[in-house]
Amino acid sequence: MKRQLHLGAFLMETGHHLAAWRLPDAQADAGLDIRAWIELARVAEAACFDTLFVADSVAANLGPGADRVARADRLDPLTLLPALAVATQRIGLIGTATMSYNEPYHIARKFASLDHISGGRAGWNLVTTDNAAEARNFGRAEHYAHADRYARAQEFYEVVAALWDSWDDESFVRDKASGLYYDARSVRAPLHRGEHFSVDGPLNVARAPQGRPVVVQAGSSPRGRELAARTAEVVFTAQPDIASAQAFYRDLKARVVAAGRVPDALKIMPGVSVIVAPTLEEAQAREAELQSLVHPEAGIALLERMLGNVDLSGVDLDAPLPALAPTESGQRSRQDLLTSLAGAQGLTVRELYLRIAAGRGHFTLTGTPQTVADALQHWFENGAADGFNVMAADLPGGLARFCSLVVPELQRRGLFRTSYRGTTLRDHLGLARPVRAPNVTPTH
Structure with a gap:
């Protein structure tokens, strides 16, 4: 296939x-x-x-x-x-x-x-x-700083996965004749003790x-x-x-x-x-209509967020994007992507926020x-x-x-x-x- x-x-x-x-x-x-x-x-x-x-x-x-x-x-x-x-x-x-x-x-x-x-x-x-x-x-x-977020995330995922594995597929027998609701031998509590989390479990969902x-x-x-x-x-x-x-x-x-x-x-x-x-003409007309409705304050706010929670107040909208320090609280990959895009294509701040107004x-x-x-x-x-x-x-x-x-x-x-x-x-x-x-x- x-x-x-x-x-x-x-x-x-x-x-x-x-x-x-x-x-x-x-x-x-x-x-x-x-x-x-x-x-x-x-x-x-x-x-x-x-x-x-x-x-x-x-x-x-x-x-x-x-x-x-x-x-x-x-x-x-x-x-x-x-x-x-x-x-x-x-x-x-x-x-x-x-x-x-x-x-x-x-x-x-x-x-x-x-x-x-x-x-x-x-x-x-x-x-x-x-x-x-x-x-x-x-x-x-x-x-949390960027590195700390990911260290915590790895352990977080491990605990969630262990909780999801608390029970077997057939743990809940619900046998009315014997009176047995679940098979206690199949229960597996994570009993996790880590740097960031302490979780006993098991999960109370099958x-x-x-x-x-x-x-x-x-x-x-x-x-x-x-x-x-x-x-x-x-x-x-x-x-x-x-x-x-x-x-x-x-x-x-x-x-x-x-x-x-x-x-x-x-x-x-x-x-x-x-x-x-x-038709292409119809699609371009829709795009132009949307772009015409972008308020500069909204465009700057989007850029500040996408560039890693930076402050762009007072920047010249028709000048190149100023140099930025690597973000510690935002998306490092998105900051790199947008600064590279602006530099490679020589975009002004206004052109950059219009470029990402739809797709970020x-x-x-x-x-x-x-x-x-x-x-x-x-x-x-x-x-x-x-x-x-x-x-x-x-x-x-x-x-x-x-x-x-x-x-x-x-x-x-x-x-x-x-x-x-x-x-x-x-x-x-x-x-x-x-x-x-x-x-x-x-x-x-």
Whole structure:
């Protein structure tokens, strides 16, 4: 059977473009409207997407320019996704939850519960968070430094995985005749004692339908890649062009092999920001309309966040980006990507924020169904991606147009499924169901 690409629908309030909420036909409060979310999920499922993906932050978007962006209010993914689970049948449900401001038991329990509610469609996007404002909502004066975040993350993941393996698939016998509800011999409490966490367990949720929910990771820094190579089954990444995507793909697949895994055990799905229409002129007109609605204060606020929580107040918008010190609290990989982009193309500050207004540094496409499909096929067939996390510039229209225009073109080329063949997210992604880890001596 011909290798087929994977598609995720990355859903974000009114769309990924910074100014999408200002479009005349936009529902500005869609981020809090469960009916709008359900409709998006059903559109993606009707197009046979592998999964939908919801990002998160545990801090309100405040500060200069933030009041001009539809990012300050949002639903908790672990409240939203169960609602979408009962409104859909097959599509995967991936949610972000930070390891910096949660405890392993919380995460293990919530995602195991989601996997049961959805019948095996849950995925956890594990992040260390790059938003410094989150620290002050959890009793910390400052955010964790970059290296500290990843050291804590490795142990966090190990505890979650051990909690997910607390029970065998058949532990809960529920035998009415004998009166035995579960097999006590099969229980395996982690009894973890580590540098960052102390967790006894076991988890009070039966083993997940998928064995473990699918583990997703989005960091692209060297430390992020190391963590992904050992733990992730899907990686979302920001790559602006095919050369950088190919280099990332080769590097991460090599790290996966070095970690003792087979290359296909991890699917690499770069983000792609898409504006598509039946004609190029229509697509370009939509893009121009969106760009015209970007307020400079909103553009600067986006840059400050994407460059690693830096202060750009007072900069000349029509001058080159000033030199920046390496971020300690933000996304190191995204700062490197954007400063390199600005330098290589000689972009002014204004040109840079307009360049990333839709994709925030991700691969960006504006075109017809044929040209968009051409680009996706080229990346997929030339060692740059196993699939894509589709970031519609505006919602719901942008996703609907991708599903009605691009998906049929990919299907016509034999690159994407025309129907689901399985029921779980692991089925869609071609990932093996994890075997329960062997018993080990608890960490003390």
